Every structure is written in C-alpha cells, then in structure tokens.
Amino acid sequence: MYTGLLHTHSSSWAITVLLFFIAYFLIKANKEKGAKIVHMILRLFYVIMVLTGIGLLIQWNFAFTFVLKGILAISLIYFMEMILVRTKKDALAGKGPYYWIMFVATLVLVVLIGFNVIAF
Numbered sequence: 001m002y003t004g005l006l007h008t009h010s011s012s013w014a015i016t017v018l019l020f021f022i023a024y025f026l027i028k029a030n031k032e033k034g035a036k037i038v039h040m041i042l043r044l045f046y047v048i049m050v051l052t053g054i055g056l057l058i059q060w061n062f063a064f065t066f067v068l069k070g071i072l073a074i075s076l077i078y079f080m081e082m083i084l085v086r087t088k089k090d091a092l093a094g095k096g097p098y099y100w101i102m103f104v105a106t107l108v109l110v111v112l113i114g115f116n117v118i119a120f
Helices: 002-028 032-059 062-089 096-114
Strands: none
Touching: 002 062, 002 096, 032 062, 032 096, 062 096
C-alpha cells in the first residue's frame, strides 16, 4: 500500500504543477471554457494529492519533516489558487510578484523535502 500511495502522490504532484501552468496560460489566452475545465481538473488533483499525502503521513507516523512538507503543500495550493483566480479576475497586478515568488519558493521547498534533499 505504501508504494501505491507514494507513486500516486508523486505523480499527482507532477500533474498538478503541469495543470497549473496549462490553466494559467489558458486564462492568459482568454480561453475561458478550456481554462475552467482545466482548473476544475486541477482542483480534483489537489484533493488526490492531499488525501494521498495524509495517507503517507499516517504511514510515516507523522514525522516532523513531512508534517512541515504538508503545511508547505497546503500553502502552495493556496498560492496556486490565488494566482489563477486573481489572474482570471485581472486583480493580480499589485500582489503578482509576491504570489509568484512564494509559489516558486514553496514549490522548491516541497520538492526538496519530498526527495529527501532537505531533512530534519
């Protein structure tokens, strides 16, 4: 069960980041229907990612490093949603660089913790 959760979780991360960029560029290209569909699929992958992450946390007995990764992952989902929603509403102008910097920083941290490059 562990390997199934791990592979599902890591695959959902890769697909989530890919879908995020597809949704972002569809929104920027004013393809509203396509962007809405991709955004909904992205939200489904958020749920898959969170559920498999919780399963992995249970398997690892809530190790501090992975609890921290989970908190960072939830904040990463927040930044992704804010970028997409504010871009759609054309309200990203003032806080745009902040959200993008936080998106990149948390994504790098989550990936490095996920691959055990950073461990506590």
